[in-house]
Amino acid sequence: MPAVFVLLWSSAFIAGAIGVDAAPPLLLIFARFGAAGLLLAGYAIAVRAPWPRGRTLAHLAVSGLLIQAVQFGALYSALAMGLPAGVVALVQGLNPVVIALLAARVLGERVTRRQWAGFGLGAAGVVLAVADRIAFSPLGVLLALVGLLGLSLGTLYQKRHIPDMDVRTGTAVQFLVAAPPLGALSLLTETPHVAHWGAFGASLTWMVLVNSIGVFLLLNTMLRRSPASTVAALFFLTPSVTAVLAWATIGQALDPLAAAGLVLGGAGVLLAGRR
Numbered sequence: 001m002p003a004v005f006v007l008l009w010s011s012a013f014i015a016g017a018i019g020v021d022a023a024p025p026l027l028l029i030f031a032r033f034g035a036a037g038l039l040l041a042g043y044a045i046a047v048r049a050p051w052p053r054g055r056t057l058a059h060l061a062v063s064g065l066l067i068q069a070v071q072f073g074a075l076y077s078a079l080a081m082g083l084p085a086g087v088v089a090l091v092q093g094l095n096p097v098v099i100a101l102l103a104a105r106v107l108g109e110r111v112t113r114r115q116w117a118g119f120g121l122g123a124a125g126v127v128l129a130v131a132d133r134i135a136f137s138p139l140g141v142l143l144a145l146v147g148l149l150g151l152s153l154g155t156l157y158q159k160r161h162i163p164d165m166d167v168r169t170g171t172a173v174q175f176l177v178a179a180p181p182l183g184a185l186s187l188l189t190e191t192p193h194v195a196h197w198g199a200f201g202a203s204l205t206w207m208v209l210v211n212s213i214g215v216f217l218l219l220n221t222m223l224r225r226s227p228a229s230t231v232a233a234l235f236f237l238t239p240s241v242t243a244v245l246a247w248a249t250i251g252q253a254l255d256p257l258a259a260a261g262l263v264l265g266g267a268g269v270l271l272a273g274r275r
Helices: 002-022 025-046 054-080 085-092 095-107 113-129 138-161 167-189 197-225 228-250 256-272
Strands: none
Touching: 002 025, 002 054, 002 085, 002 197, 002 228, 025 054, 025 167, 025 197, 054 085, 054 138, 054 167, 085 138, 085 228, 095 138, 095 228, 138 197, 138 228, 167 197, 197 228
């Protein structure tokens, strides 16, 4: 499950880079979450999955706004500004460090020395993965940091308040809550239009079925079973795996630093997963 999660999560950076060339980022994300939410809700209704109510529903709404709307609205806006996908993955790859720093205080999780060593190796792997491709856009970097905070805070919030949610209906609620504010922001700040329908349709289809429904069902399942810091350590691998996917799918060169980053990131995940 962790290996599949990392592979599918990393593919979102390539799909996103293609998608924001075809349509404004907030419009793309609005369409992604609206379609994914409706599809997953229809499935949940068909199998008669239990729907959240009351306080659980409110907690799901908060976590959905943070993990979905804040994270992806900011990250895809950064991509649209020209920040390279590798740099966006670099910033997001620091998620395990943020989670580890906050998990002890928020969740009472104890982080051992071995895990801290794993976080150090993982962070080094993240930097190596994109060391030769860093090009900074100050506003883009700021947006990427906002997206990182949305992911980290949303993960901790979900782990603390709704650790046993039904992953089918809970994930559907998160998508459906995130879509309306993103749609409103798109109308206020963008000119909603699609420049290339073929690229838009292909990117959106992949992001809805794979990066939204598939990936977040996996993520929410792992958060039910494992400590937040252990799950977060998987993000150390995303920059290197993104580089490998870019080489395999769109012909970008795979340099030795990216390969070294993958090895260090893997070692960091193994250490961080032990106590």
